């Protein structure tokens with residue numbers, strides 16, 4: 469981006485910091501203090517789920533704007549602590565829910581305007597990602613918190629707030645890990661709609677990640693690559709929009725930079741601030757809590 473100067477990269481793994489710095493044309497920094505000493509307006513916090521908290525708190529206290537990768541932590545308490553810190557510091561934030569910056573999601577939002585959503589079915593059917601921390605619940609938070617949180621965020625965007633959830637799992641862990649093999653959850657929306665979440669990490673390939681949304685005489689199917697809409701009863705037509713998923717990732721970053729410059733974002737790019745990301749994180753954690761307790765969980769109470 470021509471209006472951005474990269475100041476540095478820091479990572480406890482010095483080799484990784486040096487590699488990324490060389491790739492993007494900057495230099496590695498020893499630690500967050502070294503980064504701050506260089507004069508930073510904004511930081512992208514791309515740490516694994518277990519490492520959230522202190523990094524954001526230190527950057528926010530220094531007045532640095534924060535783009536924070538999802539999930540916002542392993543639990544709600546850490547994310548609430550960070551939310552309190554960014555609120556107290558008054559720094560701009562955005563969360564890596566880049567699906568919201570996709571043209572297909574913007575079109576889905578338009579198509580649903582004025583319609584009453586009845587049913588939302590969210591799926592994340594995938595392999596275990598290659599990063600070592602992912603298969604361990606104590607490091608990643610599990611598949612729903614770490615991965616399906618993207619489609620839960622869309623479920624909130626398109627279906628409205630979720631007021632109650634209940635989930636069960638097949639707890640057979642993948643080799644070398646302890647996360648669940650599969651999760652089946654139900655969602656109750658404030659507007660009266662109902663929904664489901666189905667997730668598994670026991671495939672050898674990414675099979676499907678997406679969301680179906682149904683209203684009266686209207687069916688939408690949304691993935692990172694495509695929106696398919698069938699509208700208008702028996703005589704209605706079906707149409708499809710396709711996108712390059714990389715566009716939404718870039719658009720999310722661009723929208724944050726525009727926000728820092730005080731400009732309106734261009735295209736579908738949008739900022740999802742930390743408070744909004746926290747609402748989605750609470751939903752994902754509520755599903756995990758329901759699994760742990762074996763009971764439905766009421767949100768927002």
Ligand SMILES: NC(=O)c1ccc[n+]([C@@H]2O[C@H](COP(=O)([O-])OP(=O)(O)OC[C@H]3O[C@@H](n4cnc5c(N)ncnc54)[C@H](O)[C@@H]3O)[C@@H](O)[C@H]2O)c1
Pocket residue numbers: 478479480481484514515516517519523537538539564565566599600614
């Ligand atoms: N929005 C998206 O679609 C998307 C895509 C990829 C990754 N992510 C998220 O980004 C996060 C990182 O994923 P990844 O695949 O890059 O993981 P990774 O393990 O490849 O990289 C994480 C890096 O963070 C470093 N790290 C650990 N603790 C740190 C700390 N306290 N301070 C600074 N650095 C620290 C690690 O050394 C490592 O180099 C995850 O939460 C993941 O969900 C989001």
